[in-house]
Amino acid sequence: MTTPVATLSQARSRIAAARRIVVKVGSSSLTTAAGGLDPARLDALVDALAARRHAGSQVVLVSSGAIAAGLAPLNLRRRPRDLASQQAAASVGQLQLAHAYTASFARFDLVVGQVLLTADDVVRRAHYRNAQRTFDRLLALGAVPVVNENDTVATDEIRFGDNDRLAALVAHLVGADALVLLSDVDGVYDRNPKEPGAKLIAEVGDSADVDDVDVTAAGSGLGTGGMASKLAAARLASAAGIPVLLTAAADAAGALGPAEVGTAFAVTGPRLSARRFWLGHAAGAAGRLHLDDGAVAAVVGRRRSLLAAGITGVDGDFEAGDVVELLDLRGQVVARGVAGFDAVELPGLIGRSSHELPAEQRREVVHADDLVPF
Numbered sequence: 001m002t003t004p005v006a007t008l009s010q011a012r013s014r015i016a017a018a019r020r021i022v023v024k025v026g027s028s029s030l031t032t033a034a035g036g037l038d039p040a041r042l043d044a045l046v047d048a049l050a051a052r053r054h055a056g057s058q059v060v061l062v063s064s065g066a067i068a069a070g071l072a073p074l075n076l077r078r079r080p081r082d083l084a085s086q087q088a089a090a091s092v093g094q095l096q097l098a099h100a101y102t103a104s105f106a107r108f109d110l111v112v113g114q115v116l117l118t119a120d121d122v123v124r125r126a127h128y129r130n131a132q133r134t135f136d137r138l139l140a141l142g143a144v145p146v147v148n149e150n151d152t153v154a155t156d157e158i159r160f161g162d163n164d165r166l167a168a169l170v171a172h173l174v175g176a177d178a179l180v181l182l183s184d185v186d187g188v189y190d191r192n193p194k195e196p197g198a199k200l201i202a203e204v205g206d207s208a209d210v211d212d213v214d215v216t217a218a219g220s221g222l223g224t225g226g227m228a229s230k231l232a233a234a235r236l237a238s239a240a241g242i243p244v245l246l247t248a249a250a251d252a253a254g255a256l257g258p259a260e261v262g263t264a265f266a267v268t269g270p271r272l273s274a275r276r277f278w279l280g281h282a283a284g285a286a287g288r289l290h291l292d293d294g295a296v297a298a299v300v301g302r303r304r305s306l307l308a309a310g311i312t313g314v315d316g317d318f319e320a321g322d323v324v325e326l327l328d329l330r331g332q333v334v335a336r337g338v339a340g341f342d343a344v345e346l347p348g349l350i351g352r353s354s355h356e357l358p359a360e361q362r363r364e365v366v367h368a369d370d371l372v373p374f
């Protein structure tokens with residue numbers, strides 16, 4: 001169904017008009033049930049991306065499927081559970097993916113560039129600036145960046161965990177105008193879509209509106225995240241000013257044209273500066289600071305710096321410059337920030353007022369400029 005842009009919801013018209021768009025496709029949409037890439041589906045996706053490119057938009061593709069594509073060549077019958085076997089499968093499958101995209105985009109004289117990222121690459125300021133520069137240059141040169149998690153080197157601690165989240169982070173990193181999540185289901189349903197009577201939710205004004213939706217039904221078994229990780233990614237992007245469309249990969253041509261398919265998420269917050277976005281959302285806090293109620297009120301309520309006097313405990317082995325989580329007395333994460341001290345220095349300082357501390361230690365434990373309250 002094609003609708004004139006003027007009658008589309010605000011989210012849908014922004015997605016239709018987006019100049020720079022990040023599209024994420026899940027494993028289940030690219031592979032056969034037995035494992036191995038499905039060339040027909042991959043080509044159909046690339047047809048839709050190339051059409052959008054030729055209509056004047058810049059496109060960044062976040063593609064899963066490395067692990068699934070590596071199963072058949074390694075004679076693995078199902079997705080392995082242990083990290084080392086997943087990494088081995090991804091190492092084989094990523095080459096197949098890259099080759100398949102290179103050949104498929106070449107049908108349209110489009111060149112692809114591979115970008116493999118770990119969560120660490122986007123949590124470290126110098127790394128994310130490098131990634132940002134690479135994306136910008138690839139796009140300026142007319143290439144289509146094809147992104148995946150760098151599965152072969154990512155350990156549990158530095159994994160994004162799922163590519164839905166990676167896609168939301170990349171959408172912010174590249175300053176995208178829209179994020180499109182393509183899956184094997186054509187949108188968010190009010191319950192397991194396989195249940196009779198399940199209804200598609202076409203528009204989400206505030207992602208809290210879908211907090212109560214049942215997303216526990218398992219997906220294809222080839223992907224990782226399921227619907228819960230897609231909703232979390234949509235929440236992350238829409239809160240940072242990026243509208244999101246979630247639909248089926250089979251509807252990619254419609255979703256990237258002005259067709260009214262899937263579930264559209266309106267933006268719920270302003271664009272954040274790159275620094276504050278990464279601080280708040282990038283994975284991998286290196287430690288935790290426990291705050292008393294007064295410190296929570298100062299940091300979250302009044303946007304003040306965190307001083308040693310309001311800290312009741314310290315966990316983790318972090319260094320000054322690392323990202324840490326700030327927790328209230330009930331154990332809820334209330335903010336994230338950059339530590340101003342190494343963890344080993346803090347036990348001697350916490351709970352003490354500034355005037356009790358030696359001059360060289362009389363400074364903020366987390367400066368307000370380096371702090372993102374939730």
Ligand SMILES: Nc1ncnc2c1ncn2[C@@H]1O[C@H](COP(=O)(O)OP(=O)(O)O)[C@@H](O)[C@H]1O
Pocket residue numbers: 025026027028029182183184185187188189190191192193213214215216217218219220221222223224225226227
């Ligand atoms: N409320 C819901 N609405 C839509 N899909 C849901 C819902 N709950 C569970 N799902 C399941 O989520 C699956 C999509 O997740 P997943 O298999 O991880 O996809 P992908 O490989 O595209 O990342 C769908 O196959 C669907 O069965």
Ligand SMILES: N[C@@H](CCC(=O)OP(=O)(O)O)C(=O)O
Pocket residue numbers: 025026027028063064065066067068090148149151161162163164222223224225226
């Ligand atoms: N990096 C992994 C991605 C795993 C993942 O998030 O899969 P999916 O849930 O299908 O998007 C791979 O390429 O297999």
